[in-house]
Amino acid sequence: MPHLVLGISSYYHDSAAALVEDGKVIAAAQEERFSRRRHDPSFPAQAVKYCLQESGAKLDDVSTVAYYEDPRLKFRRVLATFATAVPYGFAAFSEALPAWLSWKRRADDTVRQELAGLGLGPVPALSCHRHHESHAASAFFPSPYESAAVLCVDGVGEWATTTLWHGRDRQLRQLAEIRFPHSLGLLYSAFTYFCGFKVDSGEYKLMGLAPYGKPRFADVIRKELIDIKPDGSFRLNMRYFAYLHGQVMTGRRFEELFRGPRRSPEGPLTEREFDLAASIQQVTEEVVGRLARTVRRLTGERRLCLAGGVALNCVANGKLAEQKVFDEIWVQPAAGDAGGALGAALSAAMERGASRAHLGTGRDGMAGALLGPEYDDEEIRGHLDAKELRYSRPEPDALVREVVTALEGGRVVGWFQGRMEFGPRALGNRSILGDPRDPDMQTTMNLKIKFRESFRPFAPSVLASDARDYFRLTQDSPYMLLVADIEHSKRVDSSPSAAHATGLDLLRVPRSVLPAVTHVDMSARVQTVAEEDNPTYHRLLSAFKERTGCPVLVNTSFNVRGEPIVNTPADAVTCFMRTDIDMLAIGGFLLRKEEQPAWHENGDWRTEIPLD
């Protein structure tokens, strides 16, 4: 009888479910992909159903449900915060307290009720795991390391905002922590908010903005906002922040410090936002770097595992890898709170004697993060027929050849294959692909497909065996979580006039033989693709290399801005028909845009999808 653990994260941001069988990850998915609500925080009913369906198990077969945080401990933190933020926090207090009193403080009971409400049978016993324990477990247990140092940095769960651990075999031992309100994640979010982006999702944009600016505020941040000790531990100066007593991140003093109000969300980006982004990025890298050295010293380990929302800062991760603080680092692909569902499940499984079966195989236990639903060709065909779309079904090799021909001709291709990715990145199963050598590709994809601002760079997928010819990587980056510089031999000299370009004008200066994926600072957010992790995608990259000599493709997530990554064939077809994607390769089928009938929808989807 296999030992099944169901992990759940919910009610804050990006709910998810994960299923672990005898310590092996069977399935994991975020609720947003099913509900089509980005970062959906509600109970992950559909993700739970999917996980059970994937394993063929009933709820009754699950021995434990593992919840990703301890709601009672979190409630105590919330109370302590309200109590000591007096007398300024009444608005936040009266807004939040009723929900905390009625259900949030016993969110685990709510989870139990929701599970019972699914009608899938009796609900198994439920255990709560602390938020950072879940992050640490998601970082260490699926890693390919027998022992490692573990660093988790995020916004906040219960009290901890930064934790240091030592992982050995099936055990995780916590060494130290930093507690709320002192939080690197919340500091970064405060700048995200101040620069006019959405907290909890705009952090990525802020990071993308950083290379356009100069870190001229870094000293002010270090002097006024954060006191950083040599070991990387820190405290924030709470006089500048509003998240203890208000419903926003920053207040009047913050505005005075940076000479002006926060940028309004639709307002223009100015030099100040570029420089703020560059400054907070530099401070973040400094803190993460110091903490990494500390956990190395405390554990004596040569390998590091990372999780928590801050571990999605792939620029900071790249610096860490480049500086060789550790021989190697491994980042949980779902480093944010969705990964907490997986971590809680793994933690519960290890407590109950499960093993880390992937150890010794030289691979990690994440199966390339391809842990979501898959649809067979019959299901796909049924959907294509229902929508009266025109398609062909070439042999697998011919399909790859036709896709390569389209890509080489400057076409944009939707690529829908196999199981959906777990975590925020598309890794070649729900991706939109293009030719990175095409100087117009970045603009085309941004404006015609994603309908978004043009300052954000795209990520390259590269054959793992060729990665070091193009990127200055010190290790593989299977989950697109390390940024690396373009190899010098692949850069191109820009004209003298280009040397004076600033801000967004930098975007128009050619920089390398891969213009679509080269950021203005010569960096790229690389995904290395190994055959073992994703044979189908590897075959496509190999074929593209065979034809063009270039082992790299532009890989962006299969969605438009503000929408979650597509999950089902229906989602993919809708996205394909709404946008200027030229070709769709879905399972064994190939669709060309010019052959399709006109697409009709009720209402205007562009106004229905909220801006991200």
Add this chain to the structure above:
Amino acid sequence: MRRGVLFLFYFLVLTPFGLLYRILHDPLRREFRPDAQSYLIRVRHH
């Protein structure tokens, strides 16, 4: 009604309690400590 109760509770009970609490022992440890080597809280195992 509920908001009124919360209002009275907040300003008559929580505010004096919270101010005192924070003076005696700030659970949020807001103070900077220039003399300290580290802000890390070590976790003890038994």
